[in-house]
Amino acid sequence: MPKLTINGTEVEVKEGATVIEAFKQMNEDIAHYCWHPGLSIAGVCRLCMIDVEGARGPQIACNTVAKEGMVVTNQSEQIKDIVKWGMDFHLINHPLDCPICDQAGECGLQEQYMKFGQYDPEMDQPKVKKRKVVDLGEKVVLDSERCILCSRCVRFTDEVSKTKELGIFNRGDRSEVGTFADKPLNNKYSLNTVDICPVGALTSKDFRFRQRVWYLKNDNTVCNGCSTGCNVKVYYNEEGLFRVTPEHNEEVNGYWMCDEGRDIYKFANKNQRLLKAKKYDGSNWQELTAGKAMQELHHSLFDDVKTNCSKVGVVFTGQYTNEEYADAMQTFKSLGVASFFEWNDTADKAGDFDDLLIRGDKNPNTKGLQDEAANHSGLKKLEDAINAVNSGQIDTIFVMAPENISVYPNYQSTYEALSKAKNFIWFGANKTDGFEKSNSQNTYLIPMKSYIEKTGTFSGAKAIQKFNYVTTIVAGALTLSEAMTLFQGKEIEFELRSKPMTSLKNNHFTLNRGKL
Amino acid sequence: MFKLSSEGEAFVQKELKRYETKRSAIIPCLYKVQEENDGWVSPEAVEYLSGLMDLPSAWINEVLKFYTMFNQKPIGKLHVQVCCNISCAMNGGRELANHLNKEFNIKDGEISADGNVTISRAECLGSCGTAPMMQVNDNYYEDLTPESAVKTIKGLM
Numbered sequence: 001m002p003k004l005t006i007n008g009t010e011v012e013v014k015e016g017a018t019v020i021e022a023f024k025q026m027n028e029d030i031a032h033y034c035w036h037p038g039l040s041i042a043g044v045c046r047l048c049m050i051d052v053e054g055a056r057g058p059q060i061a062c063n064t065v066a067k068e069g070m071v072v073t074n075q076s077e078q079i080k081d082i083v084k085w086g087m088d089f090h091l092i093n094h095p096l097d098c099p100i101c102d103q104a105g106e107c108g109l110q111e112q113y114m115k116f117g118q119y120d121p122e123m124d125q126p127k128v129k130k131r132k133v134v135d136l137g138e139k140v141v142l143d144s145e146r147c148i149l150c151s152r153c154v155r156f157t158d159e160v161s162k163t164k165e166l167g168i169f170n171r172g173d174r175s176e177v178g179t180f181a182d183k184p185l186n187n188k189y190s191l192n193t194v195d196i197c198p199v200g201a202l203t204s205k206d207f208r209f210r211q212r213v214w215y216l217k218n219d220n221t222v223c224n225g226c227s228t229g230c231n232v233k234v235y236y237n238e239e240g241l242f243r244v245t246p247e248h249n250e251e252v253n254g255y256w257m258c259d260e261g262r263d264i265y266k267f268a269n270k271n272q273r274l275l276k277a278k279k280y281d282g283s284n285w286q287e288l289t290a291g292k293a294m295q296e297l298h299h300s301l302f303d304d305v306k307t308n309c310s311k312v313g314v315v316f317t318g319q320y321t322n323e324e325y326a327d328a329m330q331t332f333k334s335l336g337v338a339s340f341f342e343w344n345d346t347a348d349k350a351g352d353f354d355d356l357l358i359r360g361d362k363n364p365n366t367k368g369l370q371d372e373a374a375n376h377s378g379l380k381k382l383e384d385a386i387n388a389v390n391s392g393q394i395d396t397i398f399v400m401a402p403e404n405i406s407v408y409p410n411y412q413s414t415y416e417a418l419s420k421a422k423n424f425i426w427f428g429a430n431k432t433d434g435f436e437k438s439n440s441q442n443t444y445l446i447p448m449k450s451y452i453e454k455t456g457t458f459s460g461a462k463a464i465q466k467f468n469y470v471t472t473i474v475a476g477a478l479t480l481s482e483a484m485t486l487f488q489g490k491e492i493e494f495e496l497r498s499k500p501m502t503s504l505k506n507n508h509f510t511l512n513r514g515k516l
Numbered sequence: 517m518f519k520l521s522s523e524g525e526a527f528v529q530k531e532l533k534r535y536e537t538k539r540s541a542i543i544p545c546l547y548k549v550q551e552e553n554d555g556w557v558s559p560e561a562v563e564y565l566s567g568l569m570d571l572p573s574a575w576i577n578e579v580l581k582f583y584t585m586f587n588q589k590p591i592g593k594l595h596v597q598v599c600c601n602i603s604c605a606m607n608g609g610r611e612l613a614n615h616l617n618k619e620f621n622i623k624d625g626e627i628s629a630d631g632n633v634t635i636s637r638a639e640c641l642g643s644c645g646t647a648p649m650m651q652v653n654d655n656y657y658e659d660l661t662p663e664s665a666v667k668t669i670k671g672l673m
Contacts, residue, residue: 167574169581180566180573181559 004070013066020048020061023074030074031083031116033090033108033198034150035062037248038255040159042151045090047112049082050074058082080116087117090148093128093173094199101146101200105213108198109148128173137184139191139205139259144176147201153177153193160256161356163187177201188358191259195245206262207243211235220247222458222467224319224364224404224451225261227350228357229460232257234265234452236471241265241452252462258358267404267430268450273474274431280443285436290447290478294486297444301423302335302487305396309336313385313394315418316373317343317402318363321456322464324480325365325372328400331484333376339394342369342379345408359461362407364451368459386417397421400480401428403450419443427483429474447477454479518561520568524548528568538571542579545569546586555595556587584638592627592634594672597651600637603644612648613637615662616669632673 003012006022013022018041023030033045041063048061053071058079061072073079091109098104130145154166154177165179165187179185185193194204216235223230223244230253232244244265246257266272277293279286288296305312314332316325329340344350344363352360363369373379388394397418405411415432416439418424424440426432429448452470456479482492520528527548531541545568549561557580566573580586587595598604598613613624616635620628627634643649646658650665657668 164572165574167572167578169577171582180562180577 002066002068002070004066004068004072006072007075008073017066018062019050019052019059019064019066019070019072022066022072023048023061028074029115030061031087031112032062033112033148034152036152036155036196036255038160039152039155039196042155045086045148045150047083047086047090047116048074049079049086051076051079083116084119087113088119088121088123091117091121092123092125093130093145094148095127095145097146101143102203102208103146103197103200107200130174130176134178134182135184136179136182136202137186137190140185140194141203141205141208142178143201143203144178146199147177148199149175149177150198151177152196152198153202156189156193156196157185157187160192161187161189163189166193188258188260188354189256189356191262192246192256196255204243204262211237211242216242217471219468219470221452221470222364222460222465223257223261223264224458225258225264225362225407226359227318227361227364227366227461228253228359229364229458229462229465230257230261230357231465232261234470236452240269240473241471252460252465253357256357258356260358263406264404265452267406268452268473270473272430273450273477274428274445274447275474276476277447278432278436278443278445280436280438280440282441290476290483291486291492293444293446294478294483295489297425298487298489300442301396301425302489304423305332305337306335308396309338311394312337312396313339313341313388313398313421315341315343315382315385315397315399316369316379317400317408318361318366318369319402319404319451320365320369320400320480321451321454322365322368322372322459323456325369327481327484329372329376331488332398338377339385339388340373340377340379341382341385342366342373343382343385343399343402343414345410361461362404363402364460365458367461368457368464371459382414386414389418389421395421396423396425398425399427401426401430401448403429403448405430427480429477446483447474448483449474449477449479453477518549518553518558518564520549520552520564524552525568528565532569538569539575541569542571542576543583546576546580550586555591556589589625590627593632594634594652594669596633596635596669597638597641598635599639599641599643599647599649599651601640603640604647604649607647609648610637612650612660612662612665616665619662619666620669633669 001012003010006026006028011022011026020035031047033047034042043060043063049058050061051073052059132143134142136142157163157166165185168175168177191204194202216237218233218235220233223232231247231249233247234241235243244262246253248255276287277290346362349360399418402408419439421440424443427446427448429450432445453472455469457464457466485492528545531544532538535541545565546557549565550557553561562573562576566576598609600609620633622628624636641651643656643658648660649656649658
């Protein structure tokens with residue numbers, strides 16, 4: 001474990017660590033573009049300059065291995081000067097179109113210019129114009145004149161996604177990043193190139209021009225797109241969620257996430273959600289609050305479930321938290337209900353894995369559901385539930401429906417099949433437009449909170465991970481635990497949330513915000 | 517659709533075995549493609565080579581776009597490269613290139629109407645003692661005057 005001195009402070013780093021990693025470990029400022037902790041070392045931006053005592057001249061910190069007794073500084077006047085004019089060099093052909101650039105506010109050039117640049121440009125030659133708004137497929141847009149050729153995206157496709165579509169073509173000041181013959185960049189991880197792009201050269205088609213980043217808050221949570229459970233950061237404001245980016249967790253997802261996971265926020269937004277509870281008595285639909293609906297169910301159904309417990313079924317999906325499963329199963333068990341069913345439309349692909357992040361089981365918590373059910377009477381198949389409803393063996397069915405319905409192709413048909421039961425109670429986060437026709441004479445639809453709106457744990461394929469409440473989107477929704485409490489005739493105890501609001505800072509990909 | 521001759525494909529296979537990494541074989545293979553594709557490398561040819569060498573087309577394109585020795589547009593039967601680097605420039609290399617432009621009525625990089633000639637300006641071709649000079653396809657012609665250069669090119673048509 002070598003010990004070295006950085007800007008006068010001693011620090012101990014891992015064997016083989018580079019000096020830039022030591023800077024990062026100490027949270028010490030160092031300019032850089034091309035270095036990224038998840039990628040190989042390129043050493044092309046020449047900004048992470050340091051003075052090493054006894055060395056012949058300035059070195060780059062990203063390619064200098066930390067050695068015992070090394071004395072390093074990046075605070076000398078010479079180094080500051082080198083970094084400053086290095087910045088100037090990067091900006092020679094940069095268009096400075098920040099007002100129309102979607103990266104503004106989280107741009108490495110803006111931030112590092114404020115920190116390390118602040119020079120008067122001396123270039124009197126016209127800028128080299130390159131191509132703007134190059135369509136790179138379904139998700140990514142390229143603006144090649146904003147590119148500073150750090151090669152992060154090229155290394156990402158070579159080393160991480162291993163799809164190798166990107167390259168740097170031409171040379172000198174005409175160099176530009178791109179795909180061969182502008183072919184689409186349609187790999188399953190393509191949007192990571194947008195995250196790691198330190199400038200506005202690669203931007204996301206989905207997020208582009210929808211919101212300036214300084215109008216968004218962000219918070220960490222766990223992706224519920226599949227059983228991997230990537231750590232993510234969601235960006236939101238009072239209108240809802242706008243995008244999802246990966247958050248570093250070496251054990252689960254490294255620095256990356258898949259493109260599919262970035263669309264997961266969409267179902268959590270208000271326009272996709274069931275906003276109020278609804279009930280149907282065979283002829284009319286009526287809207288009511290979720291709490292009122294659960295109270296009504298307590299009065300009309302609770303005792304009935306107890307007496308007819310053999311005719312009651314509960315269908316679970318792997319999209320709820322461990323705590324909710326425990327509460328729900330405990331509630332039904334105490335009533336004598338033993339028929340628990342598992343509904344999973346991707347069960348046949350559950351073993352699939354692409355050796356990077358994407359898993360075939362598109363539920364975040366199938367393992368948690370199965371583990372919890374193992375404490376009770378286990379889980380039966382969904383087909384059994386449908387058959388039992390058809391044959392009349394089950395006349396009261398509770399359905400804990402999925403929230404990410406894009407991975408439930410049989411969502412509507414399952415709803416229709418199960419609604420044949422006499423009493424049909426559907427807990428779900430999604431709006432049910434288009435299939436509100438219910439076969440049951442006694443239907444209740446109860447709005448559920450999405451994963452953004454609750455605290456809990458998921459048992460993913462790699463780890464059991466806790467995630468916290470991020471923001472409220474549908475104020476009238478309940479968690480499964482809250483619904484169960486109300487169903488038992490008890491009252492919900494609310495805890496005041498003392499969560500501090502975080503602002504944009506310490507982004508892995510863009511360093512710290514400038515202090516203005 | 518471009519395809520190398522069987523002799524060309526054998527050459528590619530030989531080059532692939534010659535280096536530690538397959539990537540190192542890109543330059544000789546691109547030369548072979550250029551030779552068999554009327555003096556230029558088309559995007560189709562890059563894709564074909566990518567399949568043949570089992571390398572990403574982006575990697576081959578990177579090499580192709582970096583080196584000026586690979587032509588990325590169709591050229592005439594005679595590729596005339598006039599040296600305009602310092603020795604030749606001092607001895608009238610640029611004037612020679614201008615004269616040829618006028619004589620064959622083409623700009624740099626264009627193909628003459630009869631499809632015979634493409635003129636381009638090159639940096640030092642290493643024949644400074646005999647400036648001005650030009651390279652026509654693979655051969656050097658040295659100690660030129662505008663008249664002798666035109667005569668030489670017309671003689672090669």
